[in-house]
Amino acid sequence: MTSIAHLGPLGSYSELAATNYAHWLMANHGAVSNLKPYNTIAKAIQAAATGETDAAVVPIENSIGGSVRDTLDMLWELDTLKIQNNLVIPIHHALLSHATCLRDIQTVYSHPQALTQCQKWLAANLPNAVQIATSSTTEALPRLSNDATSAAISPMWAAKLYNISVLADPINDNPDNATRFWVLGRNQTKQGSHTSLAFRLPDNAPGALLKPLQLFATQGINMSRIESRPTKLALGDYRFFIDIEASLDDPNTQAALQLLRNCTKTLKIFGSYKQIQVQVL
Numbered sequence: 001m002t003s004i005a006h007l008g009p010l011g012s013y014s015e016l017a018a019t020n021y022a023h024w025l026m027a028n029h030g031a032v033s034n035l036k037p038y039n040t041i042a043k044a045i046q047a048a049a050t051g052e053t054d055a056a057v058v059p060i061e062n063s064i065g066g067s068v069r070d071t072l073d074m075l076w077e078l079d080t081l082k083i084q085n086n087l088v089i090p091i092h093h094a095l096l097s098h099a100t101c102l103r104d105i106q107t108v109y110s111h112p113q114a115l116t117q118c119q120k121w122l123a124a125n126l127p128n129a130v131q132i133a134t135s136s137t138t139e140a141l142p143r144l145s146n147d148a149t150s151a152a153i154s155p156m157w158a159a160k161l162y163n164i165s166v167l168a169d170p171i172n173d174n175p176d177n178a179t180r181f182w183v184l185g186r187n188q189t190k191q192g193s194h195t196s197l198a199f200r201l202p203d204n205a206p207g208a209l210l211k212p213l214q215l216f217a218t219q220g221i222n223m224s225r226i227e228s229r230p231t232k233l234a235l236g237d238y239r240f241f242i243d244i245e246a247s248l249d250d251p252n253t254q255a256a257l258q259l260l261r262n263c264t265k266t267l268k269i270f271g272s273y274k275q276i277q278v279q280v281l
Ligand SMILES: O=C(O)C(=O)C[C@]1(C(=O)O)C=C[C@@H](O)C=C1
Pocket: 007, 011, 012, 013, 014, 015, 059, 062, 068, 091, 111, 113, 114, 135, 136, 137, 138, 179
């Protein structure tokens, strides 16, 4: 039995991503899984790192809201976890409430990423409602049962699970809204279509970032993402997270990483992985 940690509670997008991974494990390895919800992304990642679960399925990036900072920060801090797989989930938010019309809504709850993904809709339709951040898109739903002045931005399927009505759907600002998830686990991963890594630069000097970026170009390796995060040690001190379209077991990638070691201070390699096709929606 493979245990999979994810951000809960019941009905979250992370649960859907974990369900898709469980289906993939069954179809490709004949493995049965059980899903374990946690109330933060950090706790789900910690569970996989300590061995409490075999894996964690966590959001990494959204097409509107950008990177999920908790995931990047935890991955840097924990040396035990590697990226096993990648999957992209289409995100279509609904507004769930016990109110009968939009006019009655004074408060809107949701995960900060979901609030960001619906900013334009909220400004146009609920300009005076107070927006309150929750730990996930489904966390506030049980609390709405006695409240006909509040609503939550949640997945459509959560309406049935929590016995609540759909007031508006879809409400995301972009119809192509999608979130990328990583499956994190303790197995070393050296083969795949993409490799992710992060580094700190040795000094804050002209061209310090140019050297690592240039060497990928020189080696003919395409970069598909770059993101900076503060180290939290000093203002202006950053870690750079990079995805490349190359496999770790390719000698060309190994040569590039050897050169990268020479022009970075700390280099962390999070593994190579491939895309899992989403089947359950
Ligand atoms: O709150 C949820 O349902 C989650 O699974 C988290 C999360 C995220 O952190 O990005 C996942 C997908 C959506 O982008 C909104 C929220």
